[in-house]
Amino acid sequence: MLMNKDIGLVTYYKENYGSILQCYATKNYLEQKGYNCHVLYEKYDARQLRVVRAKNIIFHAYNSLRYKGYFSQYMEMRKSMKKEKGYLTRRAYDFQNKFVEDMLKPQGLTWKELHSIATRDDYIAFIAGSDQIWNASIHINPIYFLQFAPKCKRIALAPSFGINSIPTYNKKTVKVGLEGFERIAVREQTGEEIIGQLCKVPTIQVTDPVFLLDVNQWKSFAESVNTPSKPYIFVHFLSEPSKDTIYEIEKLSNRTSTEVVCFSYGYKEYSIFSKITHLDGDPQEYVSLIRDASYICTDSFHSSVFSIIMHKRFYTFPRQHLHKSPQSSRIIDLLTRYDLEDRYVKSGMIPEEDSINWNAVDTTMENERIVLRKYLDEEIERRS
Template sequence: MIGVCIKYFHENYGGMLQAYATITMLENRGLDYELIRYEKHYSLLGKLKQLPRLFNGILLNDKKEFFLKKQGKRKHPEFRNNDMIRMQAFDKFKKEKFAKLSPVFRGYDNLCKGANRYSAVVTGSDQLWSPAGLPTNFYNLMFVPDSIRKISIASSFGVKNIPWYQISRTREFLNRIEFISMRENRGSEIVKELTGRDVPTILDPVFIFDENEWAKLIPKKREFDEPYIFAYFLGANPDHREAVRSVAKRLGCKIVALRHLDQYVEIDEQFGDYAPYDVSPARFLNLLRGAKYICTDSFHGSVFSIIHHKPFVVFNRYDEQSKHSKNSRIDTLCVNLTLKDRRFVSSEKLLQQLTADIDYKEVDKQLASLKAMTNNYLDIAFNGL
């Protein structure tokens, strides 16, 4: 049996659909698996060892977003109630799709012992190798014995550089993993720099399935009859909202927006003609499928736009100079699939970008090559299991 370390439980549309794609891929390969459940339990000494993590800039940035969302719910009861509706939609999807669960391993010692029940342990995609999570030693598979096969599937550091004080520990866990593949070109470069190993850059698991296969996994359903722009923003940039609002008027489209996703964004209260909250990952996919155009700063928002051959523009969620920037995943996506012209340039050019034809024949050609490489890597990594 294979143990799977992924964030299937995190209320993020792209992340949850990626987790669903990962386990579906395992099922299609006839592999028995279970999702590993780990409950952290630290001794006093263990808690003290975690203190330096609180000064990690990437973690602090993530905590800031969490704080702003929590503060927004406290100040705005209506949003708190709406967010509860969204969480219930996520919870229903989780219960339906993620049923093969391990026992709960409480505490790191029990997690290490529990790993012996597996012939291999898999991790990957999302940003599970972010420097912010290094000290937990979970997604980097440090808890897995040397004798058990360790596999990463399209792993992501989420950053362009590993902090200097984590280089040694990052090198250590990379050297323990027999099969490594990365989702970003920069991620593969980092592995090469730290270990000397050449590892492939493969597709995010959601790309394993094409539009027709996704329609079988999540049936299509029309949500709105009138033409609309699907605005899926995780960041809080007001200029991005205004650019979409302006171009929607020129195109004669409504705006369907998902508000306050990673944090409470005040201006979102006035953004979008429709802003549903009862949106599960399945409904999210159908909102995207039914859109005439898509504007997003999300990696997976872009990926599903590509899978469904949608006209889309991807905005930078992070400033390129920011130490917390996670734009490298968008860089790789657009470069590897010849879609650099899909990057947002300016409000003045958004109309031209959205309505410009995308050569999806060429994109599909690139995808086919990358999918073959991805499947070849998976064939080798899972051979004999």
């Protein structure tokens, strides 16, 4: 067992099952290796909060004056993100928070406190975790570039930009943030291309951290959860699905004599389904429902990922974002790497017959897992 080897993990872990589970997977993997992994976030006292708010006002005011259309785009993004978060049911939100408190145990520190622990010998590294922590369509908090820590202790583990290109108003911020790393592992090929355009920091493409754990570990994670006994379609959409999408899922339900299980989101569009059950649950129930489903229909990146891990018949639909920043590149990149482009139902029609070469998928998955683990192990070991 490694003694006094602490690692700080800074990533998203709230209000989204995929975000929570990529954080859990990273923390779990590191702790299996014998490290103490601490999920960290920045907290503010009253004075600091006023300063942060003032800086945000200045940031948005400056960009509104310099870049035409910035303010209206920002307000539209802010409004749509708030609305999309509101689609998650209150019960699901409470289940998620309970899991986060019990399993992830996040620790809030001020910037001064973060800087202080970053200089200690027992903290050997800090990881900017996965998910869209570098989504440059919005203002990026410096904590997600680990700017409180010495450059030699910063590790970038599969962060996603979420978009195909960096808006002009964010290029300088992103460039400075990227140059604070010695090497960067990104989740998508588009991420490598973005970094190459902005700076000369070496990059490597790795898969999402949920792949740090294999299928048996994920099944063990969810083994205590019971799921419906009848065949069902697991339906998990982060944004309101289109009417065409709902119609296709209803057709699939009728054709395969399966019930529709809608998980943690209560869109009005779901009322069309003739055989429907609404379920809310924590991340363990989320994984178990994917594990036992006959089919998965989703617009979620991580629901697609877990469908691949669990060898499920799944269909991923384009996400109906309320804002004007499409984020399909990460899903298309994922499906392309696994030769599963036909899982992306862009035309809106689910094929009646299909098959998946799971042997080829498993080979790709294992190769990506090896690269991911090797990168993370090497980055930590050279700082130990």
